[in-house]
Amino acid sequence: MRVLIAAGGTAGHINPALAIAGAIKAADPTAEIHFAGRREGMEYGLVTKSGYPFHHIEINGFQRKLTLRNVGRNLVAVYHLALSGPRTAAILREVRPDLVIGCGGYVSGPVVRAAAKKGIKTAIHEQNAFPGVTNKLLAKEVDVVFAASAAAVEKLGAPQKTVVVGNPVRPEILTQDRAAARAKLDAGDRTVILSFGGSLGARRINEVVASLCAWEQKTSQPILHLHATGSRGVKLFQDLAAKEGFTTGRNLVVREYIDNMPEMLAAADLVISRSGALTLAELEAMGRASILIPSPNVAENHQYYNALELQKAGAAVVIEEKDLTGDKLIETVKTLLEQPGRLAAMGKAATTLGNPKSLELIIARLRELMGSDSF
Structure with a gap:
């Protein structure tokens, strides 16, 4: 055939x-x-x-x-x-x-x-x-x-x-070992946040994530944050780090591109990202809580409607880019972290959609x- x-x-x-x-x-x-x-x-x-x-x-x-x-x-x-x-x-x-x-x-x-x-x-x-x-x-x-x-x-x-x-998702998404992925990162009991805006990078996501990283370090949150800047965001994020006063190290890992996404998703507790169909399918398959920032630059605004399906199920919080600020993202993350079991419950809800x-x-x-x- x-x-x-x-x-x-x-x-x-x-x-x-x-x-x-x-x-x-x-x-x-x-x-x-x-x-x-x-x-x-x-x-x-x-x-x-x-x-x-x-x-x-x-x-x-x-x-x-x-x-x-x-x-x-x-x-x-x-x-x-x-x-x-x-x-x-x-x-x-x-x-x-x-x-x-x-x-x-x-x-x-x-x-x-x-x-x-x-x-x-x-x-x-x-x-x-x-x-x-x-x-x-x-x-x-x-x-x-x-x-x-x-x-x-x-x-x-x-x-x-x-x-x-x-x-349908890649087979390796379904076969990851969460404990092994976290051990490889030396995550311990820390909350692992994974954030990215695509292979090229989304300027607004880089800007607000920089504010979030600064807050994490100023308040000494028990967080391991993994962030991908995208190819167009490397210099921007370096400049933002200098301006906001945070540094990479044990609690913050910054890369241009995440080439082992299945492993990073396995380790994560919370994902901050756009809401393309592939990303959401992998979040659902993995059972991960998310803060979704739909791209406003796609046909039929489909990322927004994709994200709403997860929010309705209690699996995600949706923030439209027109409403997105550093303070808004910080407050959203802070609220989620202050509720014991909230991220796990959101992750479980995500699996009902996949x-x-x-x-x-x-x-x-x-x-x-x-x-x-x-x-």
């Missing part, structure tokens, strides 16, 4: 796609799996590193805010859109897939739509509680719709063929779709 998976843009689309690819390969070692995406996107590095054949297609989103720069970007987007039809047709001829799966990002649109029109079996996976435009359009055309959240089912507009499966059998459900439904017991 040949499978083509289209995904791109962010790790929140690509990592679930890779998890699905791995599950298909585990179910059928003879399966031939290919990926389609942008060569300049994050997907190229992640996919090729995983060893799957990669087929390049260039697709860009349209910018809604009218500026001179965005007019130019939209002209490029129109050009790439015009070329996407022939390029998609070429990929489908080359791969000859029996199944095409879209996992989000602009690239999913033309690839999955063309496959559906050709009568190839198709499926999509929506990672967010508030679906993006691409998947809402594709839901009407594909054979199977996988939704991470029950909140997305009606919004996708195809409830009769939608299955709620959660977000689905550790997500990949099993996806594979079972794909087997039904393909009419194959061997897959």
